Amino acid sequence: MSDRYLGFANSNLGRRLVDALGLPRPAALERWQAGRMRPVDGALLLGGGPLIARVEGFAKRLSDELYGFETAELQAPSWVAGLGNKVEAVVFDASHLSDSDQLRQLREFFQPLLRSLAPCAHVVILGRPPEQLDDPQASIAQRALEGFSRSLAKELRNGATAQLLYVGADAEDQLEGALRFFLSPKSAFISGQVLRLQACAAQVQDWSRPLAGRRALVTGAARGIGASIAETLARDGAELVLLDVPGASKDLEALAARLGARTLALDICAADAPEQLLDALPEGVDIVVHNAGITRDKTLANMTPDYWDAVLAVNLKAPQRLTQALLDSGRLGADARIVLLASVSGIAGNRGQTNYAASKAGLIGLAQAWAPLLAAQGASINAVAPGFIETHMTAAMPVGLREAGRRLSSLGQGGKPQDVAEAVAWLSQPGSGAVSGQALRVCGQALMGA
């Protein structure tokens, strides 16, 4: 479960040896620690267009060290002189860039700034959804931001990340929740991603316990990523029902006791699984995390019917049936949040995983197909697509595959279960209805061959 090379390369001796040999030195990523208060522990720099005024309204809740620059000031090359080497977080609003000439403001802002970024700094670029703009010139300029931000993410070093948020015209009041996530260590293993924000009526009431008063169901919760999701949702204030197969009851009960959660021992593929689930949730549920999943890897040439059927049944059919039952029974609360655990294999495919990749692509399709259906009741549904995450499963991989999985990404390492859990917890917040029908990769900007 540990990346020994990462630890070695960041030790005193290892650092010198690794640098002398010209080997990669992946950064030790900063993660969110329980009890931390502010999303940004240091300087937050705001620059660019008109959305910055919206960000300034809540920026003091993000960081107590703020720097703001208007576009005109950025013309003077001296503007970064006072920053030193300590900028922890950056928001650049590029939403006003309305033709390809104006894109040069990206260079003007970021070029002098890059040397002032602290290790594990987080950069967010704001734009407008290109498909919502009437002016083709503006739409093209906004679409160009994707190429820029993904390149920037590949150039950043020392664990820094960059994302692009396309903010719908009616979504500006949901910026705080998104920036609290993407500017903080909660998004440590996410980089180079593009997400769209839309209108959402719900709001987080208490940022220290954003899930307070919300009932959450987590499947496959006994171990690994599922257990980490349970812990993270509990930390954020949710009341939990933890589900896993009867064979995992011992681990499940221990975790539930620690978190003050209820448990449900259930095979989600059982014929009566929907009825059993509804019986266990008489008061309904606000957050549903379909995390339970299995792998049965074989190349298609050797794929057996039982391997195929088992993976599709657990990973895709069960979430469909259970979600349908919850919806039909009226058990899904107002502003419900549904999160499906997909995989980068579902996006890019993977050798030896035709069954798994089909099931995970199907989950992304489930989010896309259901998002419009759920929007009427203020509910959202999204997929989270982990890349290489250090678990018992990856620890059992052949060493070559494991090292390739770790290093073939912009962050040069695997992620941790917590990284996936933080993404799930963010998408479970009331305000995260601003995101729906989308797939968020938690993969360190992995090279994935889509």
Place this chain on the structure above:
Amino acid sequence: MSDRYLGFANSNLGRRLVDALGLPRPAALERWQAGRMRPVDGALLLGGGPLIARVEGFAKRLSDELYGFETAELQAPSWVAGLGNKVEAVVFDASHLSDSDQLRQLREFFQPLLRSLAPCAHVVILGRPPEQLDDPQASIAQRALEGFSRSLAKELRNGATAQLLYVGADAEDQLEGALRFFLSPKSAFISGQVLRLQACAAQVQDWSRPLAGRRALVTGAARGIGASIAETLARDGAELVLLDVPGASKDLEALAARLGARTLALDICAADAPEQLLDALPEGVDIVVHNAGITRDKTLANMTPDYWDAVLAVNLKAPQRLTQALLDSGRLGADARIVLLASVSGIAGNRGQTNYAASKAGLIGLAQAWAPLLAAQGASINAVAPGFIETHMTAAMPVGLREAGRRLSSLGQGGKPQDVAEAVAWLSQPGSGAVSGQALRVCGQALMGA
């Protein structure tokens, strides 16, 4: 410009050495040769759902050796027994799969078939666009095909490829053009891709000269990929106007003389470039290929204003201005076809290419923004996104980067300018209005880190 390892690994001695050492042996890809008549030179296998009946209507024009199987026949494991090791092309219609249980038909069809595929075989899976289906279950099953087909593409060996075509309900009459491309060596370097077909009123009249009677403009045509595009459009019957900067006139004139084309020496960034272009095209133009492009690579930390501005001006602003001028002047013919040369860097970003990736992402945005505007007059606009293509430019790369670019893909090698040119030529056909607003990667299913 040559991949010496590829040649060595496929030589008599090299093959034995490479296999003994456990090194990768990328396949020698079969390409389309001038004078070839049939898209499929050997057995074409058709199977699956109702769209196969549509394919059978023209299948004899694709191959003179046809095998067809209905779904029921596929239950018998013996159905592949007669095929031997000689299947050159496969079409499986998965459009009827309407829930996750039915996805097992994919395994039933492909599992026994894989051993019968000839080297450089081409597989096409047909589906329905998930976003056009009312039934969520069907939409999810169709979306799952992406994960399956991309995994299959990664598992295929010996230069074989696999694609997924989502066929709109009103696009069935355009299947022949798409299958002539994706089942033939014209698509040798394309794999793991997903494309949507929509209604298109225009049709190819003569498959041996699909661009006969069409006037085409190619920018950056003097050398490299541009010259290959010119040659390929000429082979397919187009009348050509070849454009390049005045400094490239010698190469341009030589190529034009060989192809019987006109030339236009023009800096596309000049203030009067639109007027000069319109003057040179008094009779209008049916096909516009914006191929001219430059790189000025530097990391953003070292990016100069002139490097940024030059790349954005040539790669993005010039195509916008020239296309706008053609449209405004009425010079774009009925059923015009516009093709923009983008890049996988524009999709996934690339270290050292913030400027280039922004410009190429902008071109993808140009295709997306303009497609609806052009649809009214039957015109289409698409981007082609090459991956690692063997040119003078890549020959000058550092050896480590070049080898990584070649090998980090499912086909394990770089492509050739012809591979890009064939994609452009296909999208330039009258019937290819079935594709619009999309980006087609020609990259051997490269690992690209989007």
